[in-house]
Amino acid sequence: MQPIVHLAVGYLCYAGYVRWSEGTPPGERATVVAAVGAALPDLLDKPPWLLGHTVGRTIGHSLLFAVPLVLVGWLLARSSGRPPLGTAFAIGVVSHLATDVPWHVIAGDYDELGFLLWPITPMPPYSGTKPLATVGGVEVTTLWLEAVILVAGAALWWVDGRPGLGPIRRRSDG
Known part of the structure; x- marks a missing residue:
């Protein structure tokens, strides 16, 4: 999946979780x-990959790193009296790893799931965009579905008042 997606x-x-648990849009x-x-995960793994050193999914995408990281994040947030921030962090990390899995399963590229337990399991080079179907002679790939997801996420964020931009707005006004 593309990093922006x-x-x-x-x-x-996260917005779905907050709406379900609190009935409001997410906070800043x-x-x-x-x-x-x-x-x-991409901030950790993509820079070395761009420099040609790894396959692009190593420590940041491994459950062996992500699970302890999420637990530490949650414990830090809880100890500072801000447990919702720990939940937000966990949802962000878990959503990333969870959405990197389906494309490989759909394409039958199960060997590419090695990133989930790296370095115990090997991670072959990522084969890239996956074909999903052919509709009217046009190949529909994972990029098409990612574009729909990106638009849906951006639309909900916009409708919710663009949370997270508050500090930027305040600095530009002052």
């Missing part, structure tokens, strides 16, 4: 924390 998925998941700070969580 992970932000949309993270927002959709927690939205930023959820976005950081959703971006973190």
Whole structure:
């Protein structure tokens, strides 16, 4: 999944959770924390990959790193009296890892799921965009579905008042 789409998925998941549990749109700070969580696996793994050093999904995408990271984040948030921030972070990280799985399963590229337990399991090079179907002679790929997800996430974020931009708005007004 494209890195920007992970932000949309993270927002959709977090906004859905907040609406379900509180009946309101997400707040400023927690939205930023959820976005950081959703971006973190790629922020850790993509820079070395761009430099040609790894396959692009290693420590940041491994459950062996993510589970302890989420627990530490949740414990830190709880100890500072802000448990909702721990929940936001967990939803962001988990949404990222969960949405990197379906494309490989649909395409039958099960060996590419090695990232989930890296370094115990090997991670072959990522094969990229996956074909989903052919409709009217046009190949529909995972990028099409990712575009729909991105638009849905951006639309909900906009309708919710663009939470997370408050500090930027305040600085530009002052």
